[in-house]
Amino acid sequence: MKKTGSLIFLIGIILLATSCRAATELESETTTSITTTHASALITTAPTTAISKSSTYDFDYPGIAPVVAAVPADPYLVYVSRDYTLPPNYTPTLQVCVSIYPEKIEMESTAATQYKAMYNAALADGAEIVPYSGYRSITWQKNNFDNKIASYTNEGYSRAEAVNLAVQSILPPGCSEHNSGLAMDITRPGVWGTREDFDTTKEFLWLQANAHEYGFILRYPKDKQEITNVMYEPWHWRYVGIEPAMSMKTSGQCLEEYLGGSD
Numbered sequence: 001m002k003k004t005g006s007l008i009f010l011i012g013i014i015l016l017a018t019s020c021r022a023a024t025e026l027e028s029e030t031t032t033s034i035t036t037t038h039a040s041a042l043i044t045t046a047p048t049t050a051i052s053k054s055s056t057y058d059f060d061y062p063g064i065a066p067v068v069a070a071v072p073a074d075p076y077l078v079y080v081s082r083d084y085t086l087p088p089n090y091t092p093t094l095q096v097c098v099s100i101y102p103e104k105i106e107m108e109s110t111a112a113t114q115y116k117a118m119y120n121a122a123l124a125d126g127a128e129i130v131p132y133s134g135y136r137s138i139t140w141q142k143n144n145f146d147n148k149i150a151s152y153t154n155e156g157y158s159r160a161e162a163v164n165l166a167v168q169s170i171l172p173p174g175c176s177e178h179n180s181g182l183a184m185d186i187t188r189p190g191v192w193g194t195r196e197d198f199d200t201t202k203e204f205l206w207l208q209a210n211a212h213e214y215g216f217i218l219r220y221p222k223d224k225q226e227i228t229n230v231m232y233e234p235w236h237w238r239y240v241g242i243e244p245a246m247s248m249k250t251s252g253q254c255l256e257e258y259l260g261g262s263d
């Protein structure tokens with residue numbers, strides 16, 4: 001697992017260097033051409049296919065310079081993280097997931113439809129997977145990120161230090177899976193929020209056994225933290241499509257491993 005993580009990291013470094021170097025000399029070529037020209041020895045990874053020639057980031061935060069991700073052929077496999085941001089023109093079509101709650105929690109429309117089917121199936125089995133936080137706008141993400149930074153600068157930290165601290169608990173605008181409309185933080189009846197002990201509930205156990213059949217994966221598993229670089233989040237489920245989710249369930253891979261095509 002460590003080896004795989006290192007491999008992915010290495011691939012990322014190589015590709016970052018490659019895309020920067022290739023940006024000017026391959027101005028008229030497509031992203032795919034850059035990939036195949038310079039990284040043909042590497043396995044096709046989502047970060048590979050997601051690398052855009054334009055690696056500018058719209059927001060000005062010291063130390064934060066994610067690569068702009070292109071939406072891949074299968075849009076449900078779009079990869080975002082602290083190092084990869086959604087393209088500025090990414091605008092998911094939104095739909096309310098489960099309309100019985102007063103809060104209008106939305107996801108990208110296909111993901112929302114699948115969530116609703118999953119919700120109903122879980123309910124039939126006696127588990128209510130309550131949607132807590134789905135799509136978040138870039139503006140929402142930016143406000144929250146800025147507020148977190150402000151809380152640190154108010155404590156006397158420099159802006160650079162505050163950004164570095166903030167990014168440890170909130171992803172910058174465009175870098176959260178919630179900005180894509182493909183992620184849902186799930187809770188259970190009577191608990192309004194995200195809690196680590198969610199993994200002891202029947203709702204979590206149901207998700208673990210069945211979510212892949214609806215195209216959802218546990219995005220940040222406990223045993224993959226070194227690969228995802230995100231702490232264990234039993235509440236955060238990501239829609240990737242049924243086939244990829246089934247494949248990842250069978251192989252035990254997390255999204256980085258699946259997209260990296262590793263063993």
Ligand code: ZN
Nearest residue numbers: 183184185236
């Ligand atoms: Zn989440």
